[in-house]
Amino acid sequence: MLVIKWTKKLKTGLVGELVLIFILSLAATLAAVSLTAHFLKGSALFYPVQTDAERIMNYREKVGNPLAAWLDARAGEAAIPHQLEQELREKFPLDYSKGFRAAEEIVVSVVNVQGELLQANSHVVIVRSGETLPGGKALRSTADVSPALEAGSFVIGNPEEEQVYNILFFTPKEGIDISYNNSSGTKMQETRKLGNGLYLVAASTITYTENPVSLLGIVVFLLFFYLGVRGRIRYMRTLERGTHTLYATEFQARIPLKYNNELTTMAAALNDMAEQIVTSRSKEKDFLLNISHDLRTPLTSIMGFLSLLKEKSYDSEPERERYIEVLEERTGYLKKLLDEFFEISQLKWKPTVMNKSRVNMQELLRQVVDGYHPQSRDRQIDTVLLLPDQSVHVEIDADLFVRVLENLLSNAFKYSRADTELIIRLRESVVESRRQCPVRLELWSTPAQTVEGGELHRLFDRFYKRDSSRTGEGAGLGLSIAAEIIRLHGGRLEAQIEGERLGMIIELF
Structure with a gap:
């Protein structure tokens, strides 16, 4: 989270910060999930632990015995090419079982001693060792197989399409083999002799899914991302509360500046607006005081000289004329004040054509x-x-x-x-x-x-x-x-x- 805090010091936009937090959260999530999966691999929480005996027993109970019994009961139909394929695919579908932590797929093939494929629940082809698949691709040559292929052996496989299964089938020997895939999956292949000279070759592949790990990754990512954006979400609320605080304090309060993004720019703009409003109100106050003072001064003078004239408080006619001249001058000044006040008011607050x-x-x-x-x-x-x-x-x-x-x-x-x-x-x-x-x-x-x-x-x-x-x-x-x-x-x-x-x-x- 120290790296995420560093984004506060970067001169980036809000979108850039969120993208950076997303990338950092994703990287932290991948690291955390990888370490967790490494230490918990094989645990009951993620990958159920089973012994070979338990796997064989589960396989025979779920697949091997029911499948062999069903084929033995219909050995005559099984000897007819493709006779039971539709029923076989319905009864033992390729995607046999899917769960939260594991998925099981079963490839079923019925062959005779000549290597002819009679029944299958998947798109399986049979080629002799060293031959090629349809389209010219070599499935596996004799040199690639260890131990070496025996006389009469053949390979069961699928062209490299959506579902690929390669089954090495040597001279028919009954039995079951187990192979592992990096401890994340188990493949069991059984060869069993049926009636009527047929052989059952069934492969059950159990793959432990990453669903629990994926769920953990989602939770960890959301946690990291929330921790990264939490401060910015709080700052948005601070901006909202700060706006109300500005009004409540007559624009004397200020919103604290944080980060270096659009939120900071907005806070600075609000603070500048508050400064301008305070300045404007101060100018309005000065405006009223000044106009009041400037209007009061000539009015006081006018009223004084009018009182002198009314009471005839003058000694001579020239003095009376001087009083009248002062009245005219003060009245002209008052008119000029009002004209200027009216003019600036119109220019400032009334749309001017x-x-x-x-x-x-x-x-x-x-x-x-x-x-x-x-x-x-x-x-x-x-x-x-x-x-x-x-x-x-x-x-x-x-x-x-x-x-x-x-x-x-x-x-x-x-x-x-x-x-x-x-x-x-x-x-x-x-x-x-x-x-x-x-x-x-x-x-x-x-x-x-x-x-x-x-x-x-x-x-x-x-x-x-x-x-x-x-x-x-x-x-x-x-x-x-x-x-x-x-x-x-x-x-x-x-x-x-x-x-x-x-x-x-x-x-x-």
């Missing part, structure tokens, strides 16, 4: 970038467009893609260092990871604050703000909305750092 069309990317980029000329001038950021000479056409939803570009450009102008460049580069026909990438759009800017590499993946989280003290600049949903739109297009949006520059990379596959 994509209105795709073939769009010239160069023209689309020029139009969108031209619209940000005032921001570029005010922030003193030079915009550099690097476009390929040939037109690049892509199937996209133009309105949604413009939303992505606007979010990325707004962030770039808002959070970049003054007196720097915003480089917008369009590439085409890029092959990556065996997939054709028809469009790769890169926006490179220099952030006013250094962005750490470990922070890149968080830039696309909902409500993430690098400076939580900022208010009035959106809910931190812009990049999350952009990433979701690109995902709906079958692409990806990711951030990269090269020196001081931050790149937003869009890839459409």
